[in-house]
Amino acid sequence: MFTGIVEEAGVIEKITPTKKSIEMSVRANVCGRGLKVGGSVAVNGCCLTAVKTSARGESKLIQFDLLQESWQRTNFQFAKVGSLVNLERSLRANGELGGHFVTGHVDGLGKIIKWERAGKDHLLDIAAPPEVMKYLVFKGSVAVDGISLTVASVAKKSFRIWIIPHTFDVTVLRERKVGDAVNLEADLLGKYVERFLGSRKR
Numbered sequence: 001m002f003t004g005i006v007e008e009a010g011v012i013e014k015i016t017p018t019k020k021s022i023e024m025s026v027r028a029n030v031c032g033r034g035l036k037v038g039g040s041v042a043v044n045g046c047c048l049t050a051v052k053t054s055a056r057g058e059s060k061l062i063q064f065d066l067l068q069e070s071w072q073r074t075n076f077q078f079a080k081v082g083s084l085v086n087l088e089r090s091l092r093a094n095g096e097l098g099g100h101f102v103t104g105h106v107d108g109l110g111k112i113i114k115w116e117r118a119g120k121d122h123l124l125d126i127a128a129p130p131e132v133m134k135y136l137v138f139k140g141s142v143a144v145d146g147i148s149l150t151v152a153s154v155a156k157k158s159f160r161i162w163i164i165p166h167t168f169d170v171t172v173l174r175e176r177k178v179g180d181a182v183n184l185e186a187d188l189l190g191k192y193v194e195r196f197l198g199s200r201k202r
Contacts, residue, residue: 001090001091001101001102001103001104002042002047002088002090002091002102002103002104002146003088003091003098003099003100003101003102003148004045004088004099004100004102004141004143004146004147004148004149005088005098005099005148006086006087006088006146006147006170006171007030007031007087007088007089008028008029008030008031008087008170009084009085009086009087009170009171009172010026010027010028010029010031010043010062010084010085010086010087011026011027011082011083011084011085012024012025012026012079012080012081012082012083012084012085013025013026013027013061013081014081015079015080015081020065021065021066021067021068022065022066022067022068022071022076023063023064023065023066024063024064024065024066024076024079025061025062025063025064026043026061026062026064026085026087027056027059027060027061027062028041028059028060028061028062028087029058029059029060030087031062031087031088031089032053032059032060032061032062033060035050035053035060035062035089036050036053037050037051037052037053038050039089039090040089040090040104041062041064041087041088041089041090042086042087042088042089042090042102042104042146043064043076043085043086043087043146044074044075044076044085044086044145044146044172044183045086045102045104045106045143045144045145045146045147045183045184045185046070046074046076046104046105046106046146046183047090047103047104047105048064048066048070048104049064049065050062050063050064051063051064051065073106073108073109074106074109074183075109075145075180075181075182075183078180078181083172083175084172084174084175085172086145086146086147086171086172088146098148099141099148100141100143100148100187101187101188101189102143102146102148102185102188103185103188104146104185105185106183106184106185107131107132107135107184107185107186108128108129108131108132108184109129109181109182109183109184110126110127110128110129110132110144110181110182110183110184111126111127111179111180111181111182112124112125112126112176112177112178112179112180112181112182113125113126113127113158113178114160114178115176115177115178118162120164120165121162121163121164121165122162122163122168122173123160123162123163124144124160124161124162124163124173125158125159125160126144126158126159126160126161126182126184127157127158128157128158128159128184132184132186133154133156133157133158133159135186135187135190135191135194136151136154136159136186137151137154137190138151138152138153138154139151140187140190141187142159142161142184142185142186142187143183143184143185144161144182144183144184145171145172145173145182145183146183146185147167147171147173149161149163149167150162
């Protein structure tokens, strides 16, 4: 479980396809501290397991093994060496929930259709698939590349969010542009409500 409060932007240092998986190594500073093999890290909002770690000066190189399913369902398929990725360590039982409950299970890919500066902030419009749009509500929560954000408005096939300077500066959003794909995870509470109401109708 995660909160959607990104701790840092790591750098992809290696991508190696193998017969069984795709090995991806990410250089991290904050999220490498205390991380052991088997630990979970949200990478662009996708929950991945660290299979190997090694020291790199003051930073740490973390290796993840991705199945083809994870690769194709996320924007990792567009990643390359040198790309930034949002990183967040899993939530501790006594940790602070600063964002909202994020599972790290990507529901679908969105596409940036508008991305521009508006005063000191940034305006971001994202086109999303129906399986994500049905859970989005005005002032509700959504995870975009693992970032917990508040929905500012909802259209038929897209939604809008406002990005404050801090979020822009510390996340991969500073690299994003119109046409880029972003990982989306809808609010977990909406999924449970849908399931509960659906079961009552049977």
